[in-house]
Amino acid sequence: MTDKENALRIIRFNNPERIVGGLPAHCLAYHGCNHEGYLGGGHHLPVGSTWVDIWGTTWHREHEGVMGFPRGHPLAEVAALKNYVWPNPDDERISNALYEGRRQFPGGDLFLAGFHRDTLWEKAYMLVGMENMMIYFHTEPDFVREVLRGIMDFQLAIARHYLSCGIEVAMCSDDLGTQRGPLLGPRILREFLVPEYRRLFDLYRSKNVLISFHSCGCVEEIVGDLMELGVNVLNPVQATANDQVKVRRLTQGRMALQGGVSTATIMDGPVERIVLETRRAMWRLGREGGYFCGPDQDLPFPQAHLDAVHQTIEAQGRYPLNDPDAS
Numbered sequence: 507m508t509d510k511e512n513a514l515r516i517i518r519f520n521n522p523e524r525i526v527g528g529l530p531a532h533c534l535a536y537h538g539c540n541h542e543g544y545l546g547g548g549h550h551l552p553v554g555s556t557w558v559d560i561w562g563t564t565w566h567r568e569h570e571g572v573m574g575f576p577r578g579h580p581l582a583e584v585a586a587l588k589n590y591v592w593p594n595p596d597d598e599r600i601s602n603a604l605y606e607g608r609r610q611f612p613g614g615d616l617f618l619a620g621f622h623r624d625t626l627w628e629k630a631y632m633l634v635g636m637e638n639m640m641i642y643f644h645t646e647p648d649f650v651r652e653v654l655r656g657i658m659d660f661q662l663a664i665a666r667h668y669l670s671c672g673i674e675v676a677m678c679s680d681d682l683g684t685q686r687g688p689l690l691g692p693r694i695l696r697e698f699l700v701p702e703y704r705r706l707f708d709l710y711r712s713k714n715v716l717i718s719f720h721s722c723g724c725v726e727e728i729v730g731d732l733m734e735l736g737v738n739v740l741n742p743v744q745a746t747a748n749d750q751v752k753v754r755r756l757t758q759g760r761m762a763l764q765g766g767v768s769t770a771t772i773m774d775g776p777v778e779r780i781v782l783e784t785r786r787a788m789w790r791l792g793r794e795g796g797y798f799c800g801p802d803q804d805l806p807f808p809q810a811h812l813d814a815v816h817q818t819i820e821a822q823g824r825y826p827l828n829d830p831d832a833s
Contacts, residue, residue: 507522507523509615510530510615510616512524512526513529513530513617513798515795516762516798517716517738517762517796519758519759519762519796520795521825522795522825523824523825524824524825525788525797525798525799525823525824525827526798526799526819527798527799527800527819528764528798528800529617529619529675529718529739529798530615530616530617531616531617531618531675532607532617533619533621534604534607534611534618534621534668534673535603535607535621536595536600536601536604536667537560537599537601537602537603538560539603539621539622539623540623541559541565541574542559542560543558543559543560544599545558547559547565549565549567549573549574551567551574552567553567553568553569553570554566555567560600561580561593561629561632561633562633563576563578563579564576564577564578576631576632579632579633579635579638581634581653582635582638584646584649587649587652587653592656592659592660593660595660595664595667596663601664601667604620604664604667604671605667617674617716618673618674618675619673619674619675619677619718620668620671620673620675620676620677621677622661622665622677622679622706623679624679624680625661625679626654626657626658626661626680626699626703627682627690628681629657630653630657633653633657634653643694643698651698654698654699654702655702657702658702658705658706662705662706662709665706665709669709669713669715673715674715674716675715675716675718676706676710676716676717677718678706678707678717678718678720679720679721680721681722681723682695682725683725683744684723684724684747686724686747687727688723688724688727692727695731696731700731700735707736707737708736710736711736716738717735717736717737717738717739718737718738718739718740718741718764719732719737719739719740720740720741720742721740722742722744722803723744723747724747724748725747725748725753726748726752726753726756729753729757730756732761733757733761737761738762739761739763739764739798740757740762740763740764741763741764741765741798742764742765742766742800742801742802742803743763743764743765743791744802745766745767745768745769745770745771745787746770746802750766750791754790754791758796759794759796761796762797762798763791763792763796763797763798764797764798765798765799765800765801765803766787766790766799766800766802767780767787767799767800767815768783768787768802769802772801772805772807772811772812772814772815773805773807773808773811775808775811777811777814780811780814781814782830784799784814784815784819784822785818785822785830786830787799788819788827789828789829789830789831792827793826799815799819799823800815800819801815
């Protein structure tokens with residue numbers, strides 16, 4: 507069975523041969539997707555660097571090994587929206603990068619994927635400021651709707667570029683959880699965000715494109731919304747923020763999961779503990795399919811610790827799985 511066929515069987519809960527770490531994919535990204543500016547800038551810059559991205563958000567990199575943080579918000583004031591100039595997704599300075607990525611696609615046993623980083627919510631608070639957004643949901647709902655619609659109009663136009671390239675997977679992301687629960691209440695999520703997500707996801711679903719969605723934090727209360735929207739893969743299912751057994755029960759047979767191995771365990775070790783935790787994650791989340799195993803966050807782990815995760819998946823991830831705690 508090829509890697510691609512096995513991954514499709516994982517997503518479809520259709521008797522995969524083995525658990526793997528993720529979709530084998532070549533990912534396209536437009537210029538600005540990773541917070542670059544027209545004149546350069548990005549998270550590769552030295553600590554202390556400041557730059558402005560294509561949306562007009564100002565970024566500052568403060569710590570080595572950590573991405574920069576948004577420090578200047580062009581739509582912090584409601585009145586600023588009147589004269590705000592949205593980035594043009596058809597501007598070749600933005601779109602050329604994804605077509606260059608398409609030219610580099612080797613084909614073979616890989617999916618072609620398109621990246622929508624900061625799909626909606628995160629892009630909104632980068633433009634407006636998180637505290638401002640939390641207030642404006644209640645005091646300026648029409649402003650919030652206009653901002654969210656402008657962001658999604660951009661994402662839809664980018665999606666059409668990706669579709670013209672023939673992508674098979676859309677990689678979307680918004681961190682919607684805190685360590686203890688959802689960041690936004692269900693009314694806010696369903697009234698403001700879900701209708702805009704639906705515009706994008708329905709386009710992809712109409713073209714038979716798979717949808718992967720990333721959200722850090724506790725996602726237990728929103729998995730139903732994500733499944734209803736048509737998400738095929740959810741990651742990273744943080745071990746310290748979620749009742750993973752509950753999430754698996756809610757999503758079994760309907761939405762694949764990815765991640766799930768505790769970052770703290772991988773970081774701290776020792777190797778024997780990492781091996782056991784990886785085996786437990788595979789049993790807990792993947793014994794009936796629908797699971798890509800890996801760390802629940804992407805951090806600079808000790809290489810030997812990360813190798814232990816990958817080697818355990820390779821050695822113990824073939825079906826049928828064995829219960830690591832069975833006597």
